[in-house]
Amino acid sequence: MATTRIGLDRLPPAARAAVEEHTGRLLTVEESTEGFNSEIAARVTSATGTWHIKGLRTDHPRAWTQHREAAIAPFLTGLAPALRWRVESAGWDLLGFEALDGHHADYAPGSPDLPEVATLLRSLDETPCPGIELRHAEQRLEHYTANPDDLRYFAGTHLLHTDLNNANVLVDADAPRGDRARLVDWAWATRGAAWLDAGYWIIWLIAAGHTPASAEHWAAEIPSWQTAPAEGITAFAAANANLWSDISSADPAPWTFRLVTAANVWHAHRRTG
Incomplete structure (x- = not known):
């Protein structure tokens, strides 16, 4: 809330x-x-x-x-x-x-912001996780995963942002190309598998109008996504469908309904794709 x-x-x-x-x-x-x-x-x-x-x-x-x-x-x-x-x-x-200049990232299909966000996530992919107290991805998702064995896919040692809401990405069109985007609001920073932030991004991309295939195409711009286990991705999609259902039930606002719909669309794609 x-x-x-x-x-x-x-x-x-x-x-x-x-x-x-x-x-x-x-x-x-x-x-x-x-x-x-x-x-x-x-x-x-x-x-x-x-x-x-x-x-x-x-x-x-x-x-x-x-x-x-x-x-x-x-x-x-x-x-x-x-x-x-x-x-x-x-x-x-x-x-x-x-104070940063710029606008909130536009995640819509064809947006010129998408390559900038992908570049930003690649940089995050390469950033060492600091030795500070952080929650672990498998802890955050343990109540939303049907099979406890799936939690192993989410564990890891990488730094994650986990809240890829487009309002948390600022893009400065006047900055050099390839260095225009920044992530704000790190309250939910987490330690886990490197590919998870690309997965979180997929849900917001679908909510912005992408098909699951298009969203996964953008996720594939992140190197760690390319080596993520298919079973782990499907388990992550399922967990997030449950997570957003829970969030939407507690806060039935239009934006939460949009996200639970996107998460369900992705989960259905993973089950049948």
């Missing part, structure tokens, strides 16, 4: 002052409507720069997402916006990220 969003102006004065120790006096604040984890999400500017701020109360049930993003940020050079500062003050935990 989404976290209730509040404006930056509702921060306690001490927390606001702690932020401005890093930024200087804020001149503009543009509240963001994207994302589900943060109570505070805003693009801010001052005389010294521009930042994207994400924040939660330190006693919030999802406070762990702030800790996860702060812990992993140093290992994501070239993949994600840099974390410039962190403030813990007056009951708030606030992260100040490099």
Whole structure:
């Protein structure tokens, strides 16, 4: 379920002052409507720069997402916006990220963003997994897999993002070709089999209008996907159909219905293909 969003102006004065120790006096604040984890999400500017701020109360049930993003940020050079500062003050935990220009990735068939996202996922494929505490893919999927033996396909030592929502991919058309896309929102970073992020991408591609065959064609742009076991891919599709069914039941919004439909379409394709 989404976290209730509040404006930056509702921060306690001490927390606001702690932020401005890093930024200087804020001149503009543009509240963001994207994302589900943060109570505070805003693009801010001052005389010294521009930042994207994400924040939660330190006693919030999802406070762990702030800790996860702060812990992993140093290992994501070239993949994600840099974390410039962190403030813990007056009951708030606030992260100040490099503010990126660009638009949310367009996953529709024929989009010029698709090669950029594929390049980004290839870079992630080659990124060492840091030795920090992360959940394991097989743990996250164990309640959605019909056959417990299938969990072995998801285990691995690679760094995964796992939330390939197009809103989590920013594409800067003015950047050099092949270096335009960045992944944001690493709260669900996971350790597992290298090919899983390509699999997560497939579901969002189908939701954006691709056929399963077209989506798998794009996934094949990622080297680890090319060596993924067919039985493991089918088990992953089945697990995600169950996962999105569960999410849609708890949050019956149009976007969750779109994703559960896409996951079911992919699962049916894997069973009959």
